[in-house]
Amino acid sequence: GQxxxxxxxxxxxxxxxDFTTYCNSSTTLSNIQWYKQRPGGHPVxxxxxxxxxxVKKQKRLTFQFGEAKKNSSLHITAxxxxxxxxxxxxxxxxxxxxxxxxxxxTQLKVxx
Amino acid sequence: xxxxxxxxRYLITVTGKKLTVTCSQNMNxxxxxxxxxxxxxxxxxxxxxxxxxxxxxxxxxxxxKVSRKEKRNFPLILESPSPNQTSLYFCASSVGPKGYTExxxxxxxxxxxx
Numbered sequence: 605g606q607x608x609x610x611x612x613x614x615x616x617x618x619x620x621x622d623f624t625t626y627c628n629s630s631t632t633l634s635n636i637q638w639y640k641q642r643p644g645g646h647p648v649x650x651x652x653x654x655x656x657x658x659v660k661k662q663k664r665l666t667f668q669f670g671e672a673k674k675n676s677s678l679h680i681t682a683x684x685x686x687x688x689x690x691x692x693x694x695x696x697x698x699x700x701x702x703x704x705x706x707x708x709x710t711q712l713k714v715x716x
Numbered sequence: 717x718x719x720x721x722x723x724x725r726y727l728i729t730v731t732g733k734k735l736t737v738t739c740s741q742n743m744n745x746x747x748x749x750x751x752x753x754x755x756x757x758x759x760x761x762x763x764x765x766x767x768x769x770x771x772x773x774x775x776x777x778x779x780x781k782v783s784r785k786e787k788r789n790f791p792l793i794l795e796s797p798s799p800n801q802t803s804l805y806f807c808a809s810s811v812g813p814k815g816y817t818e819x820x821x822x823x824x825x826x827x828x829x830x
Binding site: 605613648692705706709 | 751756766774806820821
């Protein structure tokens with residue numbers, strides 16, 4: 605079946621360091637979304653990318669969608685303890701309707 | 717307040733005892749789905765519904781049933797739960813099948829089957 609791979613599975617950083625998580629699909633995505641799940645919480649929508657090569661920023665977070673629409677990344681500059689949680693990408697495959705296929709997630713821990 | 721409400725939040729049950737996890741949304745969304753979350757596997761879709769009386773299997777439907785008799789409700793039914801269904805379950809809703817919008821998630825139901 606169609607899958608979205610996400611790496612790394614875990615990332616442990618010192619506060620102030622940067623963080624990046626990557627998603628890759630074997631087939632073209634019509635769009636991709638990113639979600640954050642705080643420990644003990646539920647996934648919360650961050651952003652959606654639709655266009656090839658699209659880059660969007662939310663304060664210290666930068667989201668990119670690859671030119672071929674098969675990969676995406678989330679980069680956090682100067683992490684803070686409030687960034688702790690698991691970050692998921694979720695892609696919609698062309699012809700897949702509204703179905704979201706989630707990546708396996710990257711769990712971020714931030715140490716003071 | 718726009719929200720997706722799941723109940724119960726926590727449930728411990730025994731193998732074979734039928735149970736239902738309820739899900740309700742107040743946003744008039746057409747599309748609803750159920751996911752299970754397991755360590756290292758992310759969120760996997762169990763079932764989804766594109767509208768009232770329209771449901772279909774997701775990636776891991778075995779051992780589950782759903783129904784969509786009203787737009788706002790989408791219960792998940794485990795007719796004969798087994799220990800491998802111990803997991804964290806999330807219900808989610810979004811506007812509609814052709815609207816590529818965000819998914820709103822419920823608070824989750826942590827199910828343990830012993």
